[in-house]
Amino acid sequence: MTTPPQRAAKFPRKALAAAVTAVAVLGGLHLWLNTNAFGDAALCGGAVTAGAAETILTGAGRISDRPGPRSGTDDGKTRFDCVIERRAAALPGSGTQTLHIQGTSERGDFAFTGGRWPDASTVSFFPGGGAAPGRAWVQLPETCTAGQPGLVEAYAPETADPEQLVRLLTGTANRISTRAGCAPPAPLAAPARISPAAPQRLAAAGSVCGLPGFTVPAVLRETVQDSGTTWSCGTAAGEGARQAYATLSATQDPAVISGIRKSKGFTGQGFDATHIVSDCSGKPTYFAMETGVRYTESFGAGVPDPHDLFTAFTQAAEAKFGCAKPA
Known part of the structure; x- marks a missing residue:
């Protein structure tokens, strides 16, 4: 006598729906807490794009911005001070990454006079800017300054890619010079390559x-x-x-x-x-x-x-x- 085939037990529809919903909720929660999906596309009042910030603050976490310590000097044009953070809320062992970026002005030879700037012999210079581990700057177009030169500078994790950091600053310089109505006919261009620091x-x-x-x-x-x-x-x-x-x-x-x-x-x-x-x-x-x-x-x-x-x-x-x- 032939035994009739057994049918697989049916998974209750309500349980299946609940499981699908739970997976969707957890997936959405992960996207919200540990990625920058659906986050703001523009940061620091439109001076920085979220995409550029993600090339510096790599890894998991949402990206947000807040005023920097010198934000009281903002003029809505070329001067601003902003801190961008990336924080992973639901992953153990993940900390907060920080990118501090500001538009300011300095004496024209600031990069060669010490103070809060790195020793010039440790800096990789390029036309109109320089980069050192964890920081870089780009001068604004000459048309944007009547007095001391304007610049955008950034402080980033020392592991940040200097070429990506300079690209971020170059894009920022172009955006704020356009906002200020002083952009030159040809936008600033980031160098194709940043020379590495020389050894002693x-x-x-x-x-x-x-x-x-x-x-x-x-x-x-x-x-x-x-x-x-x-x-x-x-x-x-x-x-x-x-x-x-x-x-x-x-x-x-x-x-x-x-x-x-x-x-x-x-x-x-x-x-x-x-x-x-x-x-x-x-x-x-x-x-x-x-x-x-x-x-x-x-x-x-x-x-x-x-x-x-x-x-x-x-x-x-x-x-x-x-x-x-x-x-």
């Missing part, structure tokens, strides 16, 4: 910073960044050759030179004895020197006067930048 190396006696004939007492190691139009060398001395001695810089970047000449305190020759603009075979060239801890500690013990060291540097740099010597 041994300094060669009689050719410090790779400049033939240039000698700096006590300097053991050096870091040289050279983008073609902008060059900088950080020198180090002391135990382990880690103590900062002096950073020497030069640039022929037209955007930087223009910003310097517009800046408050510029006299026509420069700002002071070690931050000057010279004529280099018809091409304006900015030279700068910042002394460090080791230089200050050693001054008076066979260390040259800052003015003498700066003069020796500019003379040694003439050949590099194609400066014709007087006949």
Whole structure:
């Protein structure tokens, strides 16, 4: 006798519907809490796109923005201060990533004077901007500033891709210059490639910073960044050759030179004895020197006067930048 085939037990329709609903709810909750789906497309008052922010703040989490610590200086045009965050609410071990971006203005040679900026010898320069681990800046078009140059700068996780960060800032600069009515005919373009930071190396006696004939007492190691139009060398001395001695810089970047000449305190020759603009075979060239801890500690013990060291540097740099010597 043949046994009739058994039918599979039917899953109750109500239970099936409840399961489908639960999966949909959980999926939607995941999308809402741990991705930026259906989030705002524009951030920081329209200055930054969410898509650009996602290239910097990678991983899971929703993206939101809030006013930055200097937001009281906002003018609704080129000046603003904004913090963008990405937070994953439902994934264990995931923290908050932060991108701080602002539009501001600085003295034209801000990138070569220290302070809150990285040492210039650690910066990858490109025309109209620079990038270092976890930060970058792009100058606004010259048409946007009557005085000191405007710029957009960002502080990001040190693991952020510098090329993506510069693209974000370039897009932001274009948007806020358009908003301010000062955009040039051709928008700013991000460089195709950001050169990596140069490693520290041994300094060669009689050719410090790779400049033939240039000698700096006590300097053991050096870091040289050279983008073609902008060059900088950080020198180090002391135990382990880690103590900062002096950073020497030069640039022929037209955007930087223009910003310097517009800046408050510029006299026509420069700002002071070690931050000057010279004529280099018809091409304006900015030279700068910042002394460090080791230089200050050693001054008076066979260390040259800052003015003498700066003069020796500019003379040694003439050949590099194609400066014709007087006949």
